[in-house]
Amino acid sequence: MHHTPAHDVPMQPTASWPAKRRITLTVNGAAKPFDVAPWPTRLDARRESLELTGTKKRCDHGPCGACTVLVDGRRILACLTLAIMKDGAAVTTVEGLGEGDARPPLQHAFVEHDACQCGDGTPGQICSAVGLMTEGRANTADDIRERMRGTLCWCGAYPNIVAAIDQVMHAGERGAGR
Amino acid sequence: MTPLSDTRAGDVATAVREVAADGAAQCIASGTNLIDLMQAHVERPSRLIDLTRLPLADIRPSADGGRRLGALVTNTDVAYDAPVERRYPLVSKAILAGASPPLRTMATGGGTLLQRTRGDDVDDTATPCHIRQPGTGCAAIDGCNRLHAILGPSAQASAVHPSDRCVALAALEAVIRLTGPGGERALPFAAFHRPPGDTPPLATNLAADAIITAVDLPPKGFAAHHAYLQIRDRTSDAFALVSVAAALAMDGDTITAARLALGGVAHQPWRDRDAEARLKGQSATRDHVQRAADALLRDARGFGHHPVTIELAQRAMGRALRRAAAGEAHR
Numbered sequence: 430m431h432h433t434p435a436h437d438v439p440m441q442p443t444a445s446w447p448a449k450r451r452i453t454l455t456v457n458g459a460a461k462p463f464d465v466a467p468w469p470t471r472l473d474a475r476r477e478s479l480e481l482t483g484t485k486k487r488c489d490h491g492p493c494g495a496c497t498v499l500v501d502g503r504r505i506l507a508c509l510t511l512a513i514m515k516d517g518a519a520v521t522t523v524e525g526l527g528e529g530d531a532r533p534p535l536q537h538a539f540v541e542h543d544a545c546q547c548g549d550g551t552p553g554q555i556c557s558a559v560g561l562m563t564e565g566r567a568n569t570a571d572d573i574r575e576r577m578r579g580t581l582c583w584c585g586a587y588p589n590i591v592a593a594i595d596q597v598m599h600a601g602e603r604g605a606g607r
Numbered sequence: 608m609t610p611l612s613d614t615r616a617g618d619v620a621t622a623v624r625e626v627a628a629d630g631a632a633q634c635i636a637s638g639t640n641l642i643d644l645m646q647a648h649v650e651r652p653s654r655l656i657d658l659t660r661l662p663l664a665d666i667r668p669s670a671d672g673g674r675r676l677g678a679l680v681t682n683t684d685v686a687y688d689a690p691v692e693r694r695y696p697l698v699s700k701a702i703l704a705g706a707s708p709p710l711r712t713m714a715t716g717g718g719t720l721l722q723r724t725r726g727d728d729v730d731d732t733a734t735p736c737h738i739r740q741p742g743t744g745c746a747a748i749d750g751c752n753r754l755h756a757i758l759g760p761s762a763q764a765s766a767v768h769p770s771d772r773c774v775a776l777a778a779l780e781a782v783i784r785l786t787g788p789g790g791e792r793a794l795p796f797a798a799f800h801r802p803p804g805d806t807p808p809l810a811t812n813l814a815a816d817a818i819i820t821a822v823d824l825p826p827k828g829f830a831a832h833h834a835y836l837q838i839r840d841r842t843s844d845a846f847a848l849v850s851v852a853a854a855l856a857m858d859g860d861t862i863t864a865a866r867l868a869l870g871g872v873a874h875q876p877w878r879d880r881d882a883e884a885r886l887k888g889q890s891a892t893r894d895h896v897q898r899a900a901d902a903l904l905r906d907a908r909g910f911g912h913h914p915v916t917i918e919l920a921q922r923a924m925g926r927a928l929r930r931a932a933a934g935e936a937h938r
């Protein structure tokens with residue numbers, strides 16, 4: 430039985446329930462205002478109010494990394510930040526990286542290397558890998574392993590995940606015949 | 608999550624005014640620690656003061672030739688700041704040894720100083736914990752205490768400060784800048800955290816009506832002779848059993864000044880000036896560094912579930928000091 434207010438039933442502010450505040454978020458490229466109470470995490474707000482369920486909710490305490498998304502291009506954990514604190518930010522979830530034929534090379538590489546398995550950790554791993562490549566600090570497979578720390582794979586597909594990221598990270602070099 | 612209200616502070620004066628006016632409110636910067644505790648119903652603030660808009664997110668040279676890290680600068684941005692990497696590699700390495708990249712990208716300098724001590728029972732509301740509920744005692748002292756304090760615990764509390772960044776800040780003698788209703792003041796790192804004693808819920812000496820605005824790194828960064836060594840059960844999703852920040856000044860093979868801070872073993876990064884003094888004028892032989900490590904640990908006490916931690920700390924300090932003395936070429 431689900432007792433929390435459903436997203437389609439507006440919560441009525443009362444004297445004891447602080448009112449929602451209007452904030453603006455750019456989510457996957459589209460700026461939109463939405464009303465949020467002060468306490469939901471970004472993860473809950475996104476999944477329940479924006480109906481973007483690609484970002485997964487697992488441990489809800491930080492260690493697993495399943496909820497990793499990109500905020501202003503940098504990887505963060507959506508379960509440990511409040512939606513209201515990110516007013517004005519640009520958020521990219523796994524949905525915003527491209528779907529179907531528009532999927533980026535990283536997602537093709539995950540499929541090619543069988544790095545997805547059960548798939549529950551995959552959206553967080555993909556977002557974390559995009560953040561890793563943007564940071565530009567990883568060069569070797571060991572670097573990738575170290576810098577993907579904190580994004581758990583329940584199926585233990587770590588070698589495949591590292592291989593997929595490594596392939597995309599060095600695609601230009603291989604394409605140039607080096 | 609418990610319903611709450613929030614106030615967004617746009618400048619330091621507003622933040623201080625709001626903090627001073629409402630003793631029940633809690634400040635939030637990134638929230639990596641506070642939201643975790645709120646999710647576990649350990650913390651139940653009725654109101655949050657959101658500090659994320661304060662102009663405290665830059666790194667700049669300080670007047671004394673050191674480096675001033677704004678309280679909202681994230682751990683990742685400190686670790687990858689080129690002057691910090693060059694002049695204070697101990698700080699960069701300590702940060703990069705801890706947490707995961709997304710957490711480091713979120714966590715701020717102020718929040719890192721203020722993060723709650725960790726223990727097996729602090730976030731388990733089904734167990735007694737004097738930190739969470741004063742007067743209930745510490746379930747870990749007679750229970751599962753593998754990750755708990757071996758130095759400085761009270762009879763009531765044995766949780767440890769888990770930060771890596773703070774271990775380096777302790778060794779470098781960073782200075783914490785605070786602003787309250789009376790203006791700004793500076794506090795040496797060693798005076799910031801409080802021993803648990805009989806009041807473990809008060810983990811720091813930050814006044815209830817003040818906020819952290821910056822952390823100053825002193826001019827001396829010990830870049831030539833430093834080492835950060837962290838030992839934990841596994842390389843992900845684990846806090847340090849022991850971490851060591853070693854910083855030395857050397858004249859040839861002779862140690863002319865030594866700083867040694869131990870993390871993961873007490874309510875704050877642990878230093879001992881007597882142990883450091885034993886290194887002065889010595890070379891970093893196995894015997895000399897071991898004597899300093901033994902001195903630092905002379906009052907260490909295990910509580911049953913961490914028989915290896917004391918020996919681990921001894922060996923880790925010895926190794927870190929020898930690496931620091933060997934210098935960059937041996938790292």
